[in-house]
Amino acid sequence: MGEFFFYIDETGRDPFSPVFISGILSTSTIRQELEYTLMGLEKTSAQGKAPRWKWSKSNSKYRKAYIEGVLKIQALVGNVFFHLVRGGKEYLDHTADGAVNAVREKAKRGDKATMYFDGFRETEVNQIRRYIRPSLKSKGIRAIVKGIARDESSPFIRLADAICGLVRDAEEDDEWSKLMVQKLKRKKILKEV
Numbered sequence: 010m011g012e013f014f015f016y017i018d019e020t021g022r023d024p025f026s027p028v029f030i031s032g033i034l035s036t037s038t039i040r041q042e043l044e045y046t047l048m049g050l051e052k053t054s055a056q057g058k059a060p061r062w063k064w065s066k067s068n069s070k071y072r073k074a075y076i077e078g079v080l081k082i083q084a085l086v087g088n089v090f091f092h093l094v095r096g097g098k099e100y101l102d103h104t105a106d107g108a109v110n111a112v113r114e115k116a117k118r119g120d121k122a123t124m125y126f127d128g129f130r131e132t133e134v135n136q137i138r139r140y141i142r143p144s145l146k147s148k149g150i151r152a153i154v155k156g157i158a159r160d161e162s163s164p165f166i167r168l169a170d171a172i173c174g175l176v177r178d179a180e181e182d183d184e185w186s187k188l189m190v191q192k193l194k195r196k197k198i199l200k201e202v
Contacts, residue, residue, distance in 0.1 A: 015124040016165035020173040031092040031107030032172035047164035050078040064174025105140040110202035118149030
């Protein structure tokens with residue numbers, strides 16, 4: 010029986026956004042080692058300055074250094090996912106769909122999946138929980154759904170945020186972002202679910 014941890018962030022809740030994207034990071038037993046690696050990457054990407062954790066608030070130099078660093082982290086291979094929906098506004102359903110799809114990629118019958126959702130109110134987390142649990146229970150996967158009250162409080166959530174921002178920028182035809190999404194996919198770090 011395996012245990013997996015999933016960290017989920019999203020972008021595109023605003024009513025004028027043409028796309029909704031969930032970024033999902035999966036970890037297992039190497040969680041602490043990966044956390045230290047990501048924190049080190051955040052520091053080196055900021056080049057001695059205080060890093061800006063939110064993708065939307067960080068400058069392009071930091072973003073580029075961060076994503077280039079992500080490409081070098083072997084532990085991320087097969088563990089970073091995104092879920093893209095064009096035009097839909099049911100963000101709770103879309104977020105839950107992305108999470109369920111990512112869990113199904115990693116976990117199998119008898120496994121436990123703990124999911125951490127960033128930036129949702131408790132009532133929203135409860136709605137997501139009611140959607141996810143039956144979907145995974147039918148596959149024999151035990152699901153634990155939790156909210157994270159403090160936005161961007163973990164390097165795992167910050168990576169999920171960066172993936173959301175990168176994919177959104179690629180969808181908006183930013184050439185560098187499109188290239189990085191393709192590189193991440195080719196290295197099997199990033200997968201659409």
